[in-house]
Amino acid sequence: MHELSGSLDGAVFEPGEAGFTEELAGFNLAVSHSPDLVVAVASTADVVAAVLYAARHGMAVRVQATGHGSEEPITDGLVISTKRLNGVTVDANAGVATIGAGARWGAVVAAAAPFGLAPITGSSPDVGVVGYLMGGGLGPLARSHGFSSDYLLGATVVTAAGDVVEATPDSEPELFWALRGGKGGLGVVVGVRVRLVAIPELYAGSLTFAAANVEAVLRGWIDWTAAAPDDVTTSVLVAKFPDLPFLPPHLRGRFLLTLRFAYAGSAREGERLAAPLRALAPVETDALGTMALTDVAQIHADPTDPAPGWGWGALLTPIDQDFATVFGDLFNPTASIPFLAIEIRHLGGRTKVDVDGGSAVGGRDAAFAIHVIGAPDPTLFAEVLPRAAAGFADAIGAWIAPKTTINYAHHFETRDDFARAWPDATFARLEKVRQTVDPHGVIAYGAG
Incomplete structure (x- = not known):
């Protein structure tokens, strides 16, 4: 038994012990951690004990709850697992x-x-x-x-x-x-x-368009965002789904664009605001309407099952029709680029307004955020996807903002990479x- 065990409400796991791997398992199955020690905390006192132990023994402390941010394996030090502090x-x-x-x-x-x-x-x-x-x-x-x-x-x-x-x-x-x-x-x-x-009322959801209409919808959405009201948040996800049996039949082997829409207001006004987007092209699946607050996750319908993952992201300056042309040349139904999907979120509105007293958030000046989701094949993660993402970044370089925000910053290796997530001051x-x-x-x- 580890010397910490008797003083904790939670548990301690050492390498090779039952529960060690399970405690460290996160959302990204491509990343496996192997630190010197894992402390599964169940109270604030447990956290204090873990931090003091690490400091006494010269161990670096890292923290994990769900593991959504895992990109590189942890191979040393002490990991504090906070998943039990879930009240x-x-x-x-x-x-x-x-x-x-x-x-x-x-x-x-x-x-x-x-x-x-x-x-x-x-x-x-x-x-x-x-x-x-x-x-x-x-x-x-x-x-x-x-x-x-x-x-x-x-x-x-x-x-x-x-x-x-x-x-x-x-x-x-x-x-x-x-x-x-x-x-x-x-x-x-x-x-x-x-x-x-x-939020008394929420009008939200998504519109999905088939491959033949992806370019028209992307171009139309870009034009629409130029004068979009500040109280409407939209994004597009362009996805190239593999023809694999674990996917629903209506997605297998298809190239689709999903346009997400959220308006915290009445259905009548929401329908009016969404009408120009519905009119961009024939809608294959219309899942936009009055939404219960408990269903807000359906707007983006992000996957919730752990899986191997690789991503790259950046913030963008205002995008235009030239951007749409470059995007379409790189990512289309016949392109060989190894991306599963590319998401573009429209920013602005309240994101540009800092809170009273200020905050350390980076990226308030950005107009859009872009996130590339790599093909879920771990054999591509080390070289193929980084090389493809670098080429993609070069191609859209004219629209990449000089600074990003830390939740969109991936795979930083140097202090300068890290610093790009915030304004210099x-x-x-x-x-x-x-x-x-x-x-x-x-x-x-x-x-x-």
């Missing part, structure tokens, strides 16, 4: 949700909906709340409601010294500023408090906060 409570009168570090967005949506309230959630119900919020977060209501981290009211954090602090605008204000978009290296967040919003301030709260670098994070 969610809602104070309907205050409009506040208190959320544990291991909770996923789906649980928060379900807890808030009976009160007519909603979190400004991510697109997937399976993504962990805390990791997503610390990176800013661009969800299906981004244009009308802003970054998800704008709704963070406070966080309970275990520092690298083992202290438990409450980070709010009034207590630990610099740490609180950093937690709203600064991502990691700031301590171990064990819980957050998030402001909920009242924001990154410099984050560096100072990290040095203050973790001068010895106990919490592993960053690059270069």
